[in-house]
Amino acid sequence: MTEKPQKSPVLAGVVGCPVNHSLSPVIHTIWAKRAGVDGYYIPIEVPPDYDEFARAMDSLRTVGFAGVNITIPHKENALRYADSVSENAKQTGAANMLTFSEEGAAAENSDIIGFAEAVREKKSAPGMSALVLGAGGAARGVLLALKTLGFTDIRIANRTIERAKELAELFDLTVIDWTKKSEAIDNIDILVNTTSLGMSGQPPLEFNLSALNPSALVADIVYAPLKTSLLKDAEDKGHATVNGLAMLMHQAVPGFRAWFGADAKVDDELRGELVKELARRGKS
Template sequence: MVKEGASPPRAGVIGWPIAHSRSPLIHGTWLKRHGLAGRYERIAVAPDEADAFFADFAGKGLVGANVTIPHKQTAARHCDRLSDVAATLGAVNTLWLEEGRLCGDNTDVAGFLGHLDASQPGWENRVNRAVVLGAGGASLAVLYGLKSRGLGDVLVLNRSADKARSVADRFGYESASLESASEALEGADLLVNTTALGMAGQPPLDLDPAPMAPGGIVYDIVYVPLETALLRRARAAGLHAVDGLGMLLHQAVPGFARWFGVKPCVDESLRNSLLADLGETENRAGATSSGQEPPA
């Protein structure tokens, strides 16, 4: 609720580049749906300007913001207070002010789990072993989420075995080189791709999930294209396929609720709006839009 005489709350998404971001569409839809006065905009901040920007965040006229690549770690360093998730991951994607103090959270974990819960209810009861591809920031969020749900048997695969080991060790999980993926998938109940492989403009992910356990779940956080080759192979093998668009939508909920005072709903109407926008953007940009690192 905006106090009489006060300016409508202003938030945005900070990154470089930022023109591709779908966050304004998501938050703009929610503002209209709930009849709220407020603004949400793209804020381009070059890497060499990021430290100064976040150091003076309280003077920017923002009630908060989302943060995307390449600024998630930089923003975290400037926060006066971090959530447990953000402190563990060393990165934030959601900022807000409390009495002039900059606070940060990482809602990628909530986005990953929220979409998995919604699309595959009760998944924890049938997932005993998981394989996670990648060892970047998105991988950390996924591993944190799996650990928080009590999953003990997780294998992290990455092109660099050393980086996979470094990430896996933080959560007490096993690791290996991506070259062993086919063997590692035998009998796995859950596969999560957190790499950019298979994204428009990137090399394909040459991996067949067919050796997974019957009823297994394949979750690809890429959302451009929405139906990746990995997900097509999963469906062909009779496995459950989960695309990356839901993670993008669910990770946006906590920030909107904090800045504008209403917890929004992720539904088919919002998803369809994004699908239409993604299709139009792919056509204009030759399918080179960013579609892997949420929020985008």
């Protein structure tokens, strides 16, 4: 009797520099266990240089990786490396996913889906007006997500106004002076912080929420700490909030489905495990 060849485990991972802080391995490991999938999701540190990145991707493809998530500072490197690029990745100018196949490496940006789904969890009818703080790579994904959700009046404020003007031209936005950001929220439906302000080890985000519509949603893409000063202030004033953990979980879904071939569910059990992991790391 001929024995059936054993099927190799699915291999995937997250690439960045540094990368050991990432919660993505925790998320994918939980989902793989739930689905009964024989697979491994590994953190892979690669120096910032593009040539180093390209060599690492070639090696991962050679050993049979199904794909990888990409984090700072390699999101633009991933776009450059890819053989095919999705429309979302093109518009953001960055990719947080590479999927490997015989046809090559396909780049995607699931941050857009991640933020949109995190907002839908909290607000089924998000309204029309938004103020986005920050004009970096993360802001681009958030802006596209807001467009997907139907927002038509989007304002942007950034400490360097020139960068805000660049995005305003690309996405048809209204530029708000950074020093007057707290005065531009009286009729908005969602406020989103995409800056590093409020993150562990960074200065706090100084923002006066007094003029904010009581029904407005407040979102912060930071997840360390889980509740930034902005989100604490918003909750104290009765606003619904979205933290960076929600976006992180939802952006992981497309990668898991593509690479591990199984369903991935964002729920309270997963959220609870991630909160415990952040507490273990002293970052909750």
